[in-house]
Amino acid sequence: MEFAIEAEGLVKTYPKGVRALDGVTFSVERGTVFGLLGPNGAGKSTTVKILTTLTEPDEGRAVVAGHDVVREPLRVRQSIGVVGQKHGIDPEATGIENLKLQGHLYGMPRREVAARAQELLERFGLADAQKRLVRTYSGGMQRKLDVALGLLHRPHVLFLDEPTTGLDPEARADMWNEMEQLAGEEGVSVLLTTHYLEEADRLAAQLAIVDRGRIVAAGTPDALKSELRGDALVVELGASDDGRALAAVATAEGVREPSLDGRILRARADEGARAIPTVLALLEAEGIPVVAATVARPSLDDVYLRHTGRTFGAADAEEEQQ
Amino acid sequence: MRLATRQTLSLTVRALLALWRQPWFVAITLVQPMIWLLLFGALFKKVVEIPGFHGGSYLHFLTPGVVVMSALFAAGWNGMGLIDLMNRGIMDRFLVTPVWRGALVGASCIHAAVVILIQTVVIIGVAFAAGTSFSAPTVVVMLVLPVLLGGAVAALSNAMALVTRQEESLIGAVQFVVLPASFLSSGMMASNLLPGWIHDVARFNPVNWTVTAVRSSDWSLIGEHAGLLLALMLVCAWVATRAFRVYQRAV
Numbered sequence: 001m002e003f004a005i006e007a008e009g010l011v012k013t014y015p016k017g018v019r020a021l022d023g024v025t026f027s028v029e030r031g032t033v034f035g036l037l038g039p040n041g042a043g044k045s046t047t048v049k050i051l052t053t054l055t056e057p058d059e060g061r062a063v064v065a066g067h068d069v070v071r072e073p074l075r076v077r078q079s080i081g082v083v084g085q086k087h088g089i090d091p092e093a094t095g096i097e098n099l100k101l102q103g104h105l106y107g108m109p110r111r112e113v114a115a116r117a118q119e120l121l122e123r124f125g126l127a128d129a130q131k132r133l134v135r136t137y138s139g140g141m142q143r144k145l146d147v148a149l150g151l152l153h154r155p156h157v158l159f160l161d162e163p164t165t166g167l168d169p170e171a172r173a174d175m176w177n178e179m180e181q182l183a184g185e186e187g188v189s190v191l192l193t194t195h196y197l198e199e200a201d202r203l204a205a206q207l208a209i210v211d212r213g214r215i216v217a218a219g220t221p222d223a224l225k226s227e228l229r230g231d232a233l234v235v236e237l238g239a240s241d242d243g244r245a246l247a248a249v250a251t252a253e254g255v256r257e258p259s260l261d262g263r264i265l266r267a268r269a270d271e272g273a274r275a276i277p278t279v280l281a282l283l284e285a286e287g288i289p290v291v292a293a294t295v296a297r298p299s300l301d302d303v304y305l306r307h308t309g310r311t312f313g314a315a316d317a318e319e320e321q322q
Numbered sequence: 323m324r325l326a327t328r329q330t331l332s333l334t335v336r337a338l339l340a341l342w343r344q345p346w347f348v349a350i351t352l353v354q355p356m357i358w359l360l361l362f363g364a365l366f367k368k369v370v371e372i373p374g375f376h377g378g379s380y381l382h383f384l385t386p387g388v389v390v391m392s393a394l395f396a397a398g399w400n401g402m403g404l405i406d407l408m409n410r411g412i413m414d415r416f417l418v419t420p421v422w423r424g425a426l427v428g429a430s431c432i433h434a435a436v437v438i439l440i441q442t443v444v445i446i447g448v449a450f451a452a453g454t455s456f457s458a459p460t461v462v463v464m465l466v467l468p469v470l471l472g473g474a475v476a477a478l479s480n481a482m483a484l485v486t487r488q489e490e491s492l493i494g495a496v497q498f499v500v501l502p503a504s505f506l507s508s509g510m511m512a513s514n515l516l517p518g519w520i521h522d523v524a525r526f527n528p529v530n531w532t533v534t535a536v537r538s539s540d541w542s543l544i545g546e547h548a549g550l551l552l553a554l555m556l557v558c559a560w561v562a563t564r565a566f567r568v569y570q571r572a573v
Contacts, residue, residue, distance in 0.1 A: 015572070052418045055570050077420045086411025092340050104332035105419040107325045133343075149415070 003027045004157045004189030005034070005051060009060035012046050020046040022213035023060070028206070033179075033190040035204025037197065037300065039315035043213040044193035045085055048161045051191070052082050065156045078106070081155035081188070083146050085162045091135035095126055095145055098134060099152060106153040113152075120148040124178070140171030147178065151188075158188045164199060179203055195316060197300040209304060211315070216307040221300060228298040228306060230256075231272030235265040235279060238289030248282045255279065261311060272296075326422045333421075333429035337403065338436060348440050351399075355392040355445050359384065360452065366510075374515045382454040386464055386536040387509030389445050390529055393438045393468035394503065397475035398496035400434045401483030408487055417570065427480055427562040431555070434476035435469045442468060463544055464536045470551035471532045477558035481565035487572070503529045528554055
């Protein structure tokens with residue numbers, strides 16, 4: 001078994017005619033963290049639902065931990081741990097009760113359940129809170145218990161579906177530290193879905209960018225960024241543009257791919273620091289006021305923009321509106 | 323098989339702990355039976371004087387009817403627990419573990435059975451306090467058969483919850499089914515005083531199988547009705563396990 005996960009041409013359409021997945025193909029190497037990055041509604045969660053046997057694809061096939069998700073769902077379930085997007089924990093039960101039930105559902109011997117539960121409670125700093133009802137836990141504690149549930153039976157493949165959504169920055173940083181240790185210590189292969197660029201950048205060794213049910217780019221975060229060649233220029237205009245600014249910037253030497261998003265003008269340049277004065281001079285010549293201008297190394301947001309034609313934030317907001 | 327039993331037990335413990343932590347749930351479900359037993363019972367006290375009732379008090383006659391109707395309601399609401407699990411994401415977590423679907427249904431049915439047993443004990447207690455009495459065998463039948471009926475209805479309620487995934491639909495279904503099913507039986511009125519068509523319908527009504535068995539002292543009839551209810555419960559439980567497929571196609 002070379003790959004922990006192999007997905008091939010996954011298609012899923014929901015009853016109302018919403019095509020959630022439109023041919024998703026990727027594979028995850030064993031022992032690595034693979035990130036699925038995309039805005040809300042891109043199809044990440046649907047992919048996870050299919051790979052974790054919660055639902056079946058209309059087309060395509062997937063093999064997880066060496067077993068076909070449609071033909072051998074029970075084998076797949078025994079090999080995977082899932083930390084879902086919604087809290088899958090019972091708030092009206094205590095931490096330890098949640099863990100014990102989970103262990104019993106997997107058929108782990110009682111003594112092993114108790115030992116493993118204590119080990120994980122210690123590890124996630126929940127040992128003192130284990131006899132409290134989960135609804136008294138903070139968001140960060142609930143998330144940690146969620147991860148502990150997913151790890152309890154020592155799965156080969158762990159799914160983390162938006163693991164830090166809704167957490168405050170401190171709890172998020174805390175979770176990132178925990179997750180960085182996962183692949184190393186537990187030796188599990190991890191599929192992480194996220195709509196935080198920073199999270200994907202920091203945690204994933206391999207990455208696939210999902211947009212509207214398709215994978216638009218894949219590779220290591222660094223490789224994806226270096227494909228872009230050069231720096232990102234971002235210029236904030238003082239007023240909405242009537243097209244003159246875009247036209248003006250397009251004439252600048254060494255400046256590529258200019259695009260406009262409201263009052264934000266973006267472009268790429270081999271050497272950003274040199275391009276900025278030229279761009280500013282061109283804009284001034286046109287009498288277009290500039291509020292701010294920045295040069296940055298390419299980010300995953302730029303990668304996303306390049307492949308989908310819209311920025312990540314815009315895509316996220318768009319999906320939320322729908 | 324051992325794993326399935328263990329999964330069922332663990333899920334049952336979860337459901338019963340939740341019940342134990344919210345005992346007001348049982349208290350609320352007891353309000354309605356008390357109204358039926360004490361107010362309805364008092365209001366229609368004199369119906370037993372109609373020829374066709376075989377003497378005794380109306381309270382004595384009504385108690386099994388109230389026990390069975392309460393069991394129907396309690397079991398009908400059982401699917402709400404499943405919808406709660408779905409809304410909290412707990413159902414999806416269960417479904418990606420190797421849990422046997424029958425264990426989830428079984429735990430729901432046992433949970434319903436415990437609620438029904440508590441209700442029945444309280445209702446019988448109040449009936450005794452209000453001045454009527456039942457023989458020990460009748461009390462046993464009154465405890466066991468409503469549980470079988472309730473198991474069947476709880477399984478159907480679970481199936482309904484899995485298919486509709488909405489509290490509103492389940493509330494509608496329970497309201498739509500429970501009262502008509504109770505009135506299309508001899509729960510409130512002596513069998514030979516029922517209008518002809520209701521009498522005919524009642525023969526096929528599991529509610530009526532339960533009520534007539536509780537009022538009977540003919541053990542072959544009681545056994546036959548218990549067998550029918552048990553069979554019904556198994557069929558309904560099977561339907562509920564199939565309903566998981568519908569749920570998983572929709573999520």
